[in-house]
Amino acid sequence: MLKGRAFKFGDGISTDHIVPGRLLHLRSNLPELAKHVLEDADPTFAQRVKKGDFVVASKNFGLGSSREHAPLVIKVAGISAVLAKSVARIFFRNAINVGLPVLICDTDNIDDGDELEVDLKLGKISNLTNTTKLSFTQIPDIMLRILDEGGLIPYIKKHKDFTVPKT
Numbered sequence: 001m002l003k004g005r006a007f008k009f010g011d012g013i014s015t016d017h018i019v020p021g022r023l024l025h026l027r028s029n030l031p032e033l034a035k036h037v038l039e040d041a042d043p044t045f046a047q048r049v050k051k052g053d054f055v056v057a058s059k060n061f062g063l064g065s066s067r068e069h070a071p072l073v074i075k076v077a078g079i080s081a082v083l084a085k086s087v088a089r090i091f092f093r094n095a096i097n098v099g100l101p102v103l104i105c106d107t108d109n110i111d112d113g114d115e116l117e118v119d120l121k122l123g124k125i126s127n128l129t130n131t132t133k134l135s136f137t138q139i140p141d142i143m144l145r146i147l148d149e150g151g152l153i154p155y156i157k158k159h160k161d162f163t164v165p166k167t
Contacts (some may be wrong), residue, residue: 001119002080002101004052008112009041013057014064015091017041019073027069034076051078054118056110058084062091071095071102081118083107083125083136096143099151105136120144 017040019033026033038045038055055061055074061084062070071094074082081101095102101120110116114129123138139147149155 001117002052002054003115003117004050004054004080006054006056006083006110006112006114006116007042007045007049008107008110009038009055009057009061011058011060012063013038013041013061015062015067015070016064018062018070019067024069030069030073030076033069034073037073037077046077049077049079052080053078054116055079055082056084056107056112057082057087058107059086060088061086062088062095064088066090066094068094068098071100072098075100081120083110083116083118096146097152099147099149099154101139101147103136103139105134109134120147 018038020036020040023033023036035046061082071091075098081103082095083103083105085107086104087102092102105125109130109132110127114127117126117128120139121144123136125134125136146152146155149158
């Protein structure tokens with residue numbers, strides 16, 4: 001179960017908004033780069049976010065270049081998941097690869113600052129602030145396992161392949 005505050009963004013948040021190109025010289029220092037995450041969309045975001053919080057967006061989150069650092073820096077900043085109406089496919093895949101859940105759902109009933117609780121396995125979101133319940137497309141089992149291990153590389157190191165153990 002994930003629990004935290006919502007930080008709401010609109011449509012078209014690109015990888016350049018997430019990790020400004022002018023700061024890519026910091027990509028070998030992820031904690032330092034994380035101090036600037038999403039600053040072109042909200043200059044105060046990195047200073048206000050706390051471990052476990054959520055990025056909530058509208059349509060087309062993560063569009064633009066295929067910067068793998070974009071979802072990684074979001075994760076390093078402490079964000080537990082991204083919730084959006086739609087995301088760029090490459091951002092979605094990069095996020096799963098680094099262990100950052102991306103949940104496709106209707107975000108209209110989530111406001112900036114709302115307290116959320118997310119159950120990744122059941123595909124359920126509870127907005128504890130306004131008492132609404134939301135659902136998202138359930139994450140396939142193999143992706144949940146990748147997320148549980150912290151990303152694709154830790155998953156492969158542990159399991160050696162993509163064979164899903166029988167439960």
